[in-house]
Amino acid sequence: MSIFSYLLPKKEKSASVAKERLQIIVARERATRGGPDYLPQLQEELLMVVRKYVEVDQDAINIQVDRESGCEILELNITLPDE
């Protein structure tokens, strides 16, 4: 090892890369966890109702459950297609 290796920027260690990646993915997965089990089915059935009137894509409906100061909010977004 030469004296110059102390002067060059160190390559990031793989363990710290691992920790950073884990923190991000775990936080994201925790955010979607804990919603009621019926959500996927609710989404499916809502989609069917909407489709009776408007033709929309599978991913046009987005359901999310948020918790704010002790109450749960069911957030429903339906993107209608442009005419």
Add this chain to the structure above:
Amino acid sequence: MTKIVVVTSGKGGVGKTTTSAALATGLAQRGHKTTVIDFDVGLRNLDLIMGCERRVVYDLVNVINGDANLKQGLIKDKRVEDLFILPASQTRDKDALTLEGVEKVLEGLKDMGMEYIICDSPAGIEKGALTAAYFADEAVVVTNPEVSSVRDSDRILGILSSKTRKAERGEGDIPASLLLTRYSPERVERGEMLSVEDVKDILAIDLLGVIPESQAVLNASNSGAPVILDSESDAGKAYEDAVARFLGEQRPHRFLTANKKGLFGRLFGAQ
């Protein structure tokens, strides 16, 4: 009072069965009447790790179906008093494992005066794993210091907080503690492996123990004797510490730092 403990991880191959065997044996060594149950229906392996594979006559599914009674299904360990093994069946029919059936078996074990029932969970988050966890009072989450294992452990923690009987009854989360296995302090010091602190930070649960990567674990499974019986080995000692902590003792964590070679060691190449 019987305590039901699930040993779980999500990911396979991280040391659930090794841990179940060591934990159950350690508890029995301390005089607590303990049964360890293999929930991995179709892929029985606890019997091999416990060294009783040639004594298996009946299994968990036989007992559930009433082909055998509980006493016939239990295998009494020959080395440690107060230790019993209930093997998994080799049937491929996973539906054989019903919640009602498992509850009946657990009740029977309680009536026999078991103090601890260790449930060795299969990998994954399917029915087998959920069944193993459902009646648990406490969970031990086995994790390797590696990204996929840590992520899966977090996933399992999420499942434990909603899918156990206690959670369903609104009795809250069951306590879960972390057992970090295959830990290599040398690699952690070189920055090549997640450290205990890293994993604790991410999973945010109590640390039950750290088991160092050790040849003793393979030696133990080769010979069919739980590694905790190898009381001279580092892994055996680490498991013994973990059992003591499980029972509420305070013990410092060992084997967290690399063995530094001193001047003498460097000169003469001693270990």
